[in-house]
Amino acid sequence: WKFLVTLKTLISWFRAERKWIKPAGFDTGVKTYNSLTKFSYMYINVTRSSVTSRYSCGPTVYDHAHLGHACSYVRFDILQRILSRIFEINVIHVMVITDIDDKIIQRSLEQNISPTVLARMHEEEFKRDMQALRVLPPAVYMRVTDNIPQIVAFIKRIIGNGHAYVTSQGNVYFDTQSIGNRYGKLVNLGGIVGELGAQDKRDPRDFALWKASKPHEPHWESPWGQGRPGWHIECSTIASSVFGSQLDIHSGGIDLAFPHHENEIAQSEAYHQCEQWGNYFLHSGHLHLKGSVEKMSKSLKNYVTIKDFLKSYTANEFRLFCLLTRYRSAIDYSDASMNEARSTLSTISAFCHNAQAYMQGHLQCQPTEEGILWERLSATQSSVRKALADDFDTPKTVDAIMSLIHHGNCQLQPATKVDGQRSAAVFGAMLSYVREIMGVFGVDLLDRKEVHDSSGVLNNVVEELVHFRSKVRKFALSVEDQAPQDPHTGSEIQKRHPEPDRVPLLKDCDALRNNLAPLGVHIKDRGTNSTWEITRRGETRKD
Numbered sequence: 001w002k003f004l005v006t007l008k009t010l011i012s013w014f015r016a017e018r019k020w021i022k023p024a025g026f027d028t029g030v031k032t033y034n035s036l037t038k039f040s041y042m043y044i045n046v047t048r049s050s051v052t053s054r055y056s057c058g059p060t061v062y063d064h065a066h067l068g069h070a071c072s073y074v075r076f077d078i079l080q081r082i083l084s085r086i087f088e089i090n091v092i093h094v095m096v097i098t099d100i101d102d103k104i105i106q107r108s109l110e111q112n113i114s115p116t117v118l119a120r121m122h123e124e125e126f127k128r129d130m131q132a133l134r135v136l137p138p139a140v141y142m143r144v145t146d147n148i149p150q151i152v153a154f155i156k157r158i159i160g161n162g163h164a165y166v167t168s169q170g171n172v173y174f175d176t177q178s179i180g181n182r183y184g185k186l187v188n189l190g191g192i193v194g195e196l197g198a199q200d201k202r203d204p205r206d207f208a209l210w211k212a213s214k215p216h217e218p219h220w221e222s223p224w225g226q227g228r229p230g231w232h233i234e235c236s237t238i239a240s241s242v243f244g245s246q247l248d249i250h251s252g253g254i255d256l257a258f259p260h261h262e263n264e265i266a267q268s269e270a271y272h273q274c275e276q277w278g279n280y281f282l283h284s285g286h287l288h289l290k291g292s293v294e295k296m297s298k299s300l301k302n303y304v305t306i307k308d309f310l311k312s313y314t315a316n317e318f319r320l321f322c323l324l325t326r327y328r329s330a331i332d333y334s335d336a337s338m339n340e341a342r343s344t345l346s347t348i349s350a351f352c353h354n355a356q357a358y359m360q361g362h363l364q365c366q367p368t369e370e371g372i373l374w375e376r377l378s379a380t381q382s383s384v385r386k387a388l389a390d391d392f393d394t395p396k397t398v399d400a401i402m403s404l405i406h407h408g409n410c411q412l413q414p415a416t417k418v419d420g421q422r423s424a425a426v427f428g429a430m431l432s433y434v435r436e437i438m439g440v441f442g443v444d445l446l447d448r449k450e451v452h453d454s455s456g457v458l459n460n461v462v463e464e465l466v467h468f469r470s471k472v473r474k475f476a477l478s479v480e481d482q483a484p485q486d487p488h489t490g491s492e493i494q495k496r497h498p499e500p501d502r503v504p505l506l507k508d509c510d511a512l513r514n515n516l517a518p519l520g521v522h523i524k525d526r527g528t529n530s531t532w533e534i535t536r537r538g539e540t541r542k543d
């Protein structure tokens with residue numbers, strides 16, 4: 001039985017692969033999993049050189065945006081940044097805002113406000129949340145309600161092409177039978193019977209292009225009476241109005257594959273009378289609360305809003321959390337997974353800080369094996385590019401960066417007495433690369449807001465304080481008599497002991513360091529020198 005199921009799946013994959021038409025155009029050098037073909041990873045070809053069109057389904061704006069949305073939009077934002085900054089493909093991104101829909105109408109009745117006001121409030125909130133997560137805005141957001149005449153014209157043409165029908169109740173349905181087995185291009189429809197309910201449909205799989213409005217519902221005039229668009233038609237119309245009959249990349253969460261994207265394909269190909277409208281369908285995996293089988297969702301009310309999340313964590317930490325899994329996999333949200341992201345980010349920031357301190361001469365180390373580090377850096381750069389070209393493998397990329405950091409850290413061991421040459425340049429190169437690649441992912445290691453200091457005042461105050469403390473420590477640690485030295489190396493044989501009357505000063509210096517740590521100021525004593533950095537409040541750093 002298992003064998004038969006596997007065979008059936010393989011056959012359906014094989015059919016999908018054969019039906020898919022490779023777009024003529026330019027190879028981006030990036031391989032991806034295309035939900036349209038399912039069978040294999042394929043190189044993305046774009047129709048214009050160095051430019052790709054991308055359409056994504058936006059939120060239905062009737063409630064707060066949650067971490068499920070954040071996850072999908074941040075993951076695709078990372079993909080887009082990789083395409084443009086690593087592979088030099090300029091992405092033209094269009095996103096729809098669904099501002100009219102059954103759920104919006106229902107919620108507006110419950111809250112006794114107009115659907116337009118409700119939708120605008122949540123649209124603005126969504127945009128603010130995306131900005132807070134550093135998601136690049138699309139070239140344009142397009143609202144459904146701003147595109148009603150275009151949607152009506154789109155439906156008229158589908159009817160004219162013989163792929164939709166009007167019912168006596170003033171509804172318009174897409175006629176799935178009219179496209180035969182082309183319905184089911186994206187998902188295997190075995191076992192899917194379609195939505196029952198409406199009595200005026202010819203086939204349960206048929207879906208609404210236009211819905212006649214009920215009394216007191218928002219509506220627009222149309223050749224079929226007063227009504228409003230169905231859900232799927234908005235995306236086909238808006239994507240076609242910007243990109244015409246061919247779309248390079250379509251993206252969204254995996255829940256949208258059926259029926260939404262399947263129906264978008266059916267409508268768009270019926271409208272354009274073309275064989276293939278969208279070339280690559282990329283779907284992101286769902287975010288679940290750990291232990292829950294259900295995805296986080298507005299309608300299930302099992303969500304954490306982005307605003308609440310950002311009270312405890314930062315945008316950088318959320319991005320790290322997304323980077324640690326592949327964009328297609330499901331992802332569990334929990335304090336443990338966020339702590340893992342936080343600690344990874346903290347290791348990266350600490351390395352950058354130490355590399356900087358080393359370059360400035362504040363962190364003294366034994367001579368480093370510079371050649372090895374240059375080699376490591378170059379190997380990391382090529383393995384990162386390779387991983388990202390392989391269906392945007394971000395976990396592998398983070399691994400490669402962490403391994404580079406590990407090698408850097410191994411050579412950044414503080415020493416009290418330093419002989420020989422310093423290797424500031426290689427640490428400068430590593431630091432720039434780590435910052436740059438994190439910047440590609442939208443992780444801004446230089447963002448001061450991330451460390452609670454938007455004005456820069458805190459930095460200057462801490463600088464002064466640490467400077468003063470260093471002077472006190474140096475004084476407390478200085479001894480009258482020289483410590484005995486090794487005759488061969490010249491280094492001190494025994495640790496120097498501070499004068500007894502200066503011990504309280506040292507204790508106070510330690511107490512100050514320990515007290516500042518929970519406040520987010522992390523001081524590291526390196527011999528008689530000290531360096532410092534501002535971390536998130538409460539975060540502890542391993543030296």
Ligand SMILES: Nc1ncnc2c1ncn2[C@@H]1O[C@H](COP(=O)(O)OP(=O)(O)OP(=O)(O)O)[C@@H](O)[C@H]1O
Pocket residue numbers: 057058059060061067068069071072103252253254255256284285286287288295296297298299300
């Ligand atoms: N838990 C989730 N994990 C990943 N992506 C999600 C999640 N929830 C929603 N998305 C994605 O966010 C986008 C907007 O989805 P939508 O507004 O329909 O959210 P929703 O919370 O599922 O709403 P509803 O419960 O009303 O269906 C879609 O691309 C969808 O796939």
Ligand SMILES: [Zn+2]
Pocket residue numbers: 056057058235260264
């Ligand atoms: Zn859509």
